[in-house]
Structures are given as C-alpha cells and as structure tokens.
Amino acid sequence: xxxxxxxxxxxxxxxxxxxxxxxxxxxxxxxxxxxxxxxxxxxxxxxxxxxxxxxxxxxxxxxxxxxxxxxxxxxxxxxxxxxxxxxxxxxxxxxxxxxxxxxxxxxxxxxxxxxxxxxxxxxxxxxxxxxxxxxxxxxxxxxxxxxxxxxxxxxxxxxxxxxxxxxxxxxxxxxxxxxxxxxxxxxxxxxxxxxxxxxxxxxxxxxxxxxxxxxxxxxxxxxxxxxxxxxxxxxxxxxxxxxxxxxxxxxxxxxxxxxxxxxxxxxxxxxxxxxxxxxxxxxxxxxxxxxxxxxxxxxxxxxxxxxxxxxxxxxxxxxxxxxxxxxxxxxxxxx
Amino acid sequence: xxxxxxxxxxxxxxxxxxxxxxxxxxxxxxxxxxxxxxxxxxxxxxxxxxxxxxxxxxxxxxxxxxxxxxxxxxxxxxxxxxxxxxxxxxxxxxxxxxxxxxxxxxxxxxxxxxxxxxxxxxxxxxxxxxxxxxxxxxxxxxxxxxxxxxxxxxxxxxxxxxxxxxxxxxxxxxxxxxxxxxxxxxxxxxxxxxxxxxxxxxxxxxxxxxxxxxxxxxxxxxxxxxxxxxxxxxxxxxxxxxxxxxxxxxxxxxxxxxxxxxxxxxxxx
Numbered sequence: 001x002x003x004x005x006x007x008x009x010x011x012x013x014x015x016x017x018x019x020x021x022x023x024x025x026x027x028x029x030x031x032x033x034x035x036x037x038x039x040x041x042x043x044x045x046x047x048x049x050x051x052x053x054x055x056x057x058x059x060x061x062x063x064x065x066x067x068x069x070x071x072x073x074x075x076x077x078x079x080x081x082x083x084x085x086x087x088x089x090x091x092x093x094x095x096x097x098x099x100x101x102x103x104x105x106x107x108x109x110x111x112x113x114x115x116x117x118x119x120x121x122x123x124x125x126x127x128x129x130x131x132x133x134x135x136x137x138x139x140x141x142x143x144x145x146x147x148x149x150x151x152x153x154x155x156x157x158x159x160x161x162x163x164x165x166x167x168x169x170x171x172x173x174x175x176x177x178x179x180x181x182x183x184x185x186x187x188x189x190x191x192x193x194x195x196x197x198x199x200x201x202x203x204x205x206x207x208x209x210x211x212x213x214x215x216x217x218x219x220x221x222x223x224x225x226x227x228x229x230x231x232x233x234x235x236x237x238x239x240x241x242x243x244x245x246x247x248x249x250x251x252x253x254x255x256x257x258x259x260x261x262x263x264x265x266x267x268x269x270x271x272x273x274x275x276x277x278x279x280x281x282x283x284x285x286x287x288x289x290x291x292x293x294x295x296x297x298x299x300x301x302x303x304x305x306x307x308x309x310x311x312x313x314x315x316x317x318x319x320x321x322x323x324x325x326x327x328x329x330x331x332x333x334x335x
Numbered sequence: 336x337x338x339x340x341x342x343x344x345x346x347x348x349x350x351x352x353x354x355x356x357x358x359x360x361x362x363x364x365x366x367x368x369x370x371x372x373x374x375x376x377x378x379x380x381x382x383x384x385x386x387x388x389x390x391x392x393x394x395x396x397x398x399x400x401x402x403x404x405x406x407x408x409x410x411x412x413x414x415x416x417x418x419x420x421x422x423x424x425x426x427x428x429x430x431x432x433x434x435x436x437x438x439x440x441x442x443x444x445x446x447x448x449x450x451x452x453x454x455x456x457x458x459x460x461x462x463x464x465x466x467x468x469x470x471x472x473x474x475x476x477x478x479x480x481x482x483x484x485x486x487x488x489x490x491x492x493x494x495x496x497x498x499x500x501x502x503x504x505x506x507x508x509x510x511x512x513x514x515x516x517x518x519x520x521x522x523x524x525x526x527x528x529x530x531x532x533x534x535x536x537x538x539x540x541x542x543x544x545x546x547x548x549x550x551x552x553x554x555x556x557x558x559x560x561x562x563x564x565x566x567x568x569x570x571x572x573x574x575x576x577x578x579x580x581x582x583x584x585x586x587x588x589x590x591x592x593x594x595x596x597x598x599x600x601x602x603x604x
Binding site for chain 1: 442
C-alpha cells in the first residue's frame with residue numbers, strides 16, 4: 001500500500017532552531033489532509049520539505065511514492081504548490097503567468113494558451129486575464145496562484161495557508177475550488193490556522209505544535225477529544241449564577257468554567273442546548289445570553305497542549321531573549 | 336475504505352539538456368515580456384544612459400579636453416562601462432524580488448532545470464545590457480562620436496562588455512541572497528559601484544596628477560582595464576592586455592561570488 005503523501009520522523013533544524021522535531025504523517029490518495037497549527041508550528045517548513053524546496057535534516061518523506069530528496073525531480077512532476085505568498089509574477093498578466101507555467105511544463109504554445117484560458121475561466125478571472133497581476137485584489141491573486149499550481153494537472157497539491165488574509169467571501173470561494181479538486185481525485189495537503197477551515201475541507205486532520213504532531217484524526221474524532229463546540233450562558237441576575245452552573249454542569253457532565261458572569265463549557269452533543277433551555281425555563285431563570293459556538297483554535301490547543309496559542313509566541317520571545325543573553329554572557333566571559 | 340496505489344508512472348529521471356535550454360529561454364522571455372507592462376523599465380534602461388552621455392560630454396568635455404568632440408572618444412567607452420556595472424545590479428534586484436514574492440518557490444517546485452531561473456534572468460539582463468550599450472553608442476554618434484576601428488572590433492567590444500557584465504553581476508546575486516528587500520540591492524549597488532566606477536579612468540584620459548595611492552588604485556582597477564580595452568576597440572589603442580586583465584578580474588569575481596551566492600541561497604531557502 002502506498003500513500004500519496006507519507007512522512008516519517010521529519011526533522012528540520014535551522015541553526016539553533018528546531019523547526020520540525022520528528023513529524024510523521026500519511027495522506028491517502030484523493031483525500032484532503034488538513035495540517036492545523038498556529039504560526040511558527042512548523043507547517044510551512046513541512047510543506048516546503050514535501051514540495052522539494054528544502055531538504056530535511058532528518059527523517060524521510062515520500063510523495064507519490066517517490067523520495068522527496070533522492071527523487072525530487074519525479075516528485076516535482078506530480079505536485080502543485082500554492083504558498084503563503086501568492087507566487088505569481090505581478091508584472092505579467094493573468095494569461096501570461098499561466099502560459100509561463102504551461103511552457104515551463106513543456107506544453108506547446110497553443111496548448112499552454114488554451115490551458116491558461118480554461119483555468120482563468122474556471123477561477124472567474126477571464127475578465128482580468130489581460131491585466132497585470134499587480135492590479136488584482138488579494139482574492140484574485142490567490143485564485144491565480146492556485147490556477148498556476150494546477151496548470152500541470154498535479155495529482156498532489158500543497159496548499160500552504162491558502163486563505164490567510166482573505167475576506168470571508170473569497171475564502172468560501174476558495175473552499176469550493178478545493179472541494180472540486182478532490183472530486184477529480186487530487187490529493188490535497190492543506191495547512192491552516194483555522195479550525196473551521198480544516199473542519200470544512202479535511203478528511204483527516206493532524207494538529208502540529210512546535211514541530212511535533214500533537215493530535216491526529218478525523219474532524220469528528222478531534223472534536224470529541226477536545227469538545228467541538230462551546231456552550232455559553234449568561235444569566236441576567238448574578239445570584240442565579242450558581243444555579244445555572246449546576247444545570248449546565250449536570251447536563252454536560254463536567255464542571256463548567258465561570259468567568260465574569262459567563263458560564264461556558266465544551267460540549268460534543270448539540271442536543272444539549274435545547275435541554276439546557278428547558279431546565280432553565282423550569283427553574284424560572286432568565287438568561288441574557290445563550291449561545292453555542294465552535295471551539296476556537298485556541299481552545300483546541302488549550303485542550304490538547306494545556307497552553308494557549310499566545311503562550312507560544314511569548315515563549316519563543318523568551319527563548320530568543322535568553323539566547324541573546326547567553327551570547328552576551330559568553331562575549332563577556334571571553335573578554 | 337479504498338486505498339489508491341500509485342502505479343509506477345512514466346516520469347523522467349532528470350531534466351534533459353534540450354528541456355533545460357527551453358526552460359532557460361522561457362524564463363528569459365518572462366523577464367523580457369515584463370517590460371511590456373512596465374515601460375518605465377525601458378525608459379530606465381534608455382534615459383539614464385542618454386542623460387549621462389549628454390551631461391558628461393557638454394558639461395565636463397570642454398573643461399577636460401578643451402572641446403566636446405575631443406572628450407567624446409574618452410567618455411563614451413567610459414560611460415558604457417559604468418552603465419554596465421549599474422545595470423548588473425538589476426540581476427540581483429530581480430532575483431530578490433522573485434524570492435521575496437514567492438515566485439522563485441513556484442519555479443523551484445516545477446520539474447525544470449535547477450539553473451533555469453537564474454540563467455533565464457542572466458540572459459534577459461544581458462539582452463537589456465546590449466540594448467543600453469546600443470543606445471549609448473547611438474546617442475554618442477548623434478553628437479559626434481565616431482568609430483575609429485572596424486565592425487569586427489565593435490562586435491568584440493559588445494562581447495567583451497557583456498561577458499564582463501555577466502561575470503560581475505554575481506556580486507549583485509550575492510547581495511540579493513543576503514538582503515530581505517529588493518531596494519536594498521539597489522542601495523548597496525549604488526554605494527559600491529559609484530566609487531568603483533569613478534576610481535578608474537572611465538571619465539579621464541589618464542591618472543596623471545592624481546595623488547599616488549589613489550592613482551595606484553585607479554590604475555589597477557578592473558574598471559580601468561575594461562574601459563581601456565573598450566577604448567582600444569572603439570577608437571583604437573592597446574586592447575589585448577587590458578581585455579585579458581579585465582576578464583581575469585571578472586572570472587575571479589565569479590569564482591568567489593558564485594559559490595558564496597549558492598551557499599547563501601541554500602541557507603536562505
């Protein structure tokens with residue numbers, strides 16, 4: 001059995017920094033593997049290794065059955081890559097950008113032009129086809145970038161945070177495109193900071209943090225693990241707080257968090273909400289706020305790692321500072 | 336659950352030489368077609384040389400050699416050399432833009448020759464260099480400069496200048512790999528190339544009267560040798576020794592800067 005993407009113990013070290021500390025993953029052909037993690041988790045480094053842009057300092061990876069280091073040229077014939085920064089030539093028109101890629105992939109001039117027109121049409125860029133890409137909006141640029149990565153009809157597609165910085169409408173448009181791709185049998189590896197995005201698109205999700213896989217499973221499995229949704233109740237009268245907390249706690253089967261007059265608890269069963277409403281009604285308690293929302297990435301992280309995503313940046317800063325301090329100390333000692 | 340297996344596919348093991356050549360030409364085309372959408376670049380390649388020729392000839396000519404006509408045989412080859420050094424910075428500028436914008440990553444994820452993005456740019460930049468030299472010579476001819484040798488010598492002058500420019504442009508490639516903004520390549524280039532081109536005989540007949548150490552630097556500058564060889568080829572005079580020394584400098588620069596650039600690039604990627 002061969003996976004479309006398979007990595008074992010991938011490591012990457014940049015000087016002092018361990019960007020990847022042994023990442024293993026697999027993606028079945030024709031599925032979307034979501035790689036979820038905060039900034040600096042190692043998502044981009046991992047993508048760049050799998051897309052043959054950099055070599056790992058440890059571990060192995062196979063894409064389409066080929067080793068990304070020893071058989072990089074073969075891997076490149078199977079993949080498409082859309083990076084965090086749209087890799088389009090801003091000076092060229094949409095058409096020229098796609099013709100350029102087509103020609104580089106060995107298409108004859110006429111075929112490259114036809115393929116460009118076809119992709120521009122598919123991504124609703126036909127009207128802007130003859131305009132320089134620098135005049136495109138952010139969403140249009142991403143679509144052109146994605147189109148560029150599809151010129152060669154890749155079997156495996158790497159999308160590195162394809163919707164970061166996009167407005168909700170453009171994001172939904174891009175999601176539709178990704179869904180369409182898997183219908184064609186393309187395997188997609190998608191990195192994202194958004195739980196919702198992984199939830200919407202991915203068949204399988206791995207969560208990475210500080211260069212390591214900390215959770216792995218389908219969206220449902222992960223949600224069950226961390227609580228897919230959060231129920232929040234705010235009683236109008238402060239004295240009702242304890243009574244409400246008891247009702248919510250009874251139904252959810254866990255002690256809820258009470259903070260600033262707001263009671264919140266992670267839940268996995270959406271049917272819980274009507275039950276809570278009934279019990280509150282029976283008890284004659286009026287609530288000012290009652291909501292069911294999806295867990296944020298931060299909550300998922302907190303549940304999985306016990307630290308908030310913000311801590312990561314803070315700790316990274318601290319680490320950098322202590323490294324600098326050490327360097328200064330060393331200089332001091334040698335002087 | 337279905338498990339798709341990747342059947343052995345008909346994939347090539349490496350880039351064939353013919354494919355590599357085509358990749359390079361495609362990328363050279365890409366760098367030249369940009370001009371169509373950014374006519375400013377063409378102006379930049381044309382206006383600055385024209386301005387330099389006119390300003391130097393009419394402002395400094397009479398003071399230097401008594402007349403504009405007498406100064407032209409000195410200054411035209413000099414400006415051609417200086418312009419080539421400045422234009423060489425555009426190689427680094429373009430590379431840095433590609434890297435910071437992610438275009439380079441896209442190219443490197445394609446099954447194309449590894450050297451194609453760089454060589455494609457160098458070829459396009461060489462074409463731009465040739466264009467600038469043509470403009471410079473044309474303006475020179477318009478105001479009285481005359482070729483005193485022959486067409487073969489003129490073609491040799493083009494070949495020498497372009498070869499030196501390609502070798503020298505490796506300095507800007509290294510800078511491009513080290514800095515994080517394209518503009519910094521230009522600033523750095525200006526700071527280095529401005530003194531480098533003036534500390535030569537590009538705008539003067541000889542270093543006579545210039546204080547000893549400064550004159551020594553000027554006499555041994557690769558730019559001086561390039562300029563002297565260009566003068567010899569365009570208006571007559573010794574060529575071979577100057578040309579060989581200039582090319583030796585160029586090869587030396589390339590041998591030092593190319594490996595450093597590749598190392599810097601690997602570190603950066």
